[in-house]
Amino acid sequence: MKNYINGEWTAFSQEEMHVLNPVDGSLLNSVCRSGLEDVEAAVNAAAIAFETWKKTPIQERVQLQKKLAASMRKQSASIGRQLSLELGRPLTACIHEINRSAELLEYYAEEALRMKGYFPLTNVEGEKVLVTREPLGVVVSITPFNYPITLLTFKMGAALVMGCTMVSKPSEDTPLSTLALAACFEEAGYPAGVFNVITGYGKEIGDALVSHPKVTKIAFTGGTSTGAHIAGVAARTHKRITLELGGQSPAILCEDADLDMAVPAIVKHGFANTGQFCYRVNRVYVHESLYEQFCQKMKEATEKLTLGAGIEDNCDLGPMVNEKIFANAFQQIEDAQSKGARILTGGKRRTGGIYEKGFFLEPTLIAEASPEMKIMREETFGPVIGIASFTNEAAAIQEANASPYGLAAYVFSHNIGRGLRIAEQLQAGSVWVNNIQRSYHSVPFGGMKQSGIGREKGIHGLEAYTELKTIYLNY
The missing domain is CATH 3.40.605.10 (Aldehyde Dehydrogenase; Chain A, domain 1)
Incomplete structure (x- = not known):
């Protein structure tokens, strides 16, 4: 052409x-x-x-x-x-x-x-x-x-x-x-x-x-x-x-977060387009009182997602677009594993049959993620989400902002006042408080910092x- x-x-x-x-x-x-x-x-x-x-x-x-x-x-x-x-x-x-x-x-x-x-x-x-x-x-x-x-x-x-x-x-x-x-x-x-x-x-x-x-x-x-x-x-x-x-967007789940709302929203948003977009949920900070329950619900929801050839339209995720993009995401999984993280689900390249020649990465959840891991610091651009727990709100906000990126962020709390207070402190061009709807045409979109x-x-x-x-x- x-x-x-x-x-x-x-x-x-x-x-x-x-x-x-x-x-x-x-x-x-x-x-x-x-x-x-x-x-x-x-x-x-x-x-x-x-x-x-x-x-x-x-x-x-x-x-x-x-x-x-x-x-x-x-x-x-x-x-x-x-x-x-x-x-x-x-x-x-x-x-x-x-x-x-x-x-x-x-x-x-x-x-x-x-x-x-x-x-x-x-x-x-x-x-x-x-x-x-x-x-x-x-x-x-x-x-x-x-x-x-x-x-x-x-x-x-x-x-x-x-x-x-x-x-x-x-x-x-x-x-x-x-x-x-x-x-x-x-x-x-x-x-x-x-x-x-x-x-x-x-x-x-x-x-x-x-x-x-x-x-x-x-x-x-x-x-x-x-x-x-x-x-x-x-x-x-x-x-x-x-x-x-780029983006490395954090989500914060307070102790009063509605998991029945948060889990489907994060799974849908974090793995859309096989995770290949800049304002997806990349890392999640969950209050310690909800941590294990959140991890279990996320695992169950993520394992329901299907991989396939996109043109067949019978799947939730397709292949990653090229080897370079795949390698970056897979390297973050390997880095997390080497530093003591727990792979809740996924973490492997799908092979055999229709998957053999494409770069199919299973949707992956990394628990016990820590600040020194690449999944919590670098843009992933793939179907991988890091999860960490926190004890107090101030620490969660500090970790969420400890990034050179500032494109998007997400907060889940039953208390709207708390949600807005956290949203005001997050260094991001767009912040979603409870649920994650698409961005509207009538409002500005863009980022802070790098x-x-x-x-x-x-x-x-x-x-x-x-x-x-x-x-x-x-x-």
Whole structure:
């Protein structure tokens, strides 16, 4: 498959990269391994398109975005199938990702109509001051493999409706679904160059995109070390950045926690997408009075989960996307075992039959986890959860905050006052108190500390793709 540049399927580089099915390693398709010429063509197309797109009435941009959402819904089964094949996630969840992303596009479109400038009341005769917003320009979106359409939509839905143009660079593991999405732009009738997709990997193409003089903003979701590198390169030309980086999210269960609520919520959230997302529950701190009971209930619930080939859609978890991601999670299991942890369930790679050629890791619970273990310190990005006990609330909060990450956190307590008090002390961009529902489109999402810079979604997500301008009028 070729790149999508300036409304055409084209590629300058003759190199290809293979996209493999993580279930069995079979070849799904080949896409372009883009080079510098592809970067130049895509950025130039976006820069030229921006000059017209920024002047397009916002009502027209809104209508196009709603058409795009409708096209995504119409194609959700086919795009979802493509995503399931390249990621390994169960098919129903992949189709849900496409439809949920279409919802976010519509939310951004409606919210964009409510964006306003204003006149401060200076009360100076013959003078007025106008504060307005303008689109930033060309935006580069760099997204990971785990939720390729959702995480692109976080950025693209806000940028385009506010008048920016975009070059999207998806993960080398899951580029096919993003290329399939580009076809929806054609169906919706977007002008050429407003949205472009180039595929590939490596430092050369990444640095070329981030450092390009015609690019105004970088929107990146991915690893913390890569985010730091991008921030450094972008800073040389003072580019705007939004970074949503790693997480190592804690959950605290107080002595009055409702286990019938907490256990299903943590199991569902911690093992969704085979644990391959950044704000999943990674470690759990349980009051000593509930510890053994919690461990037993978690074990029972986790052992009901099924592993399988995602496209069959008869399982809860699919394979991990590649060997590197699998190895990191498995290493954390081995590290915990070597330091005295107790494996409640799982802990092994599933082999034989349909599992033989894929990286299938059993959903794993690690009890008696301690602070020096990697499972309690490092991002896992896999179906592994560490569990530790605590005696007093202050100690639990201290351990929860003893991390360079600050993306999400979770609290369970029957006492809402206590839950809110703990939530206020947790160093995280989002905190859930009792149960874990999905994040809403209308509220900001992002992290503190090394989990990122800026916020996506909500009105703040739209504002992130605009620049404030003050105009002084004399008359």
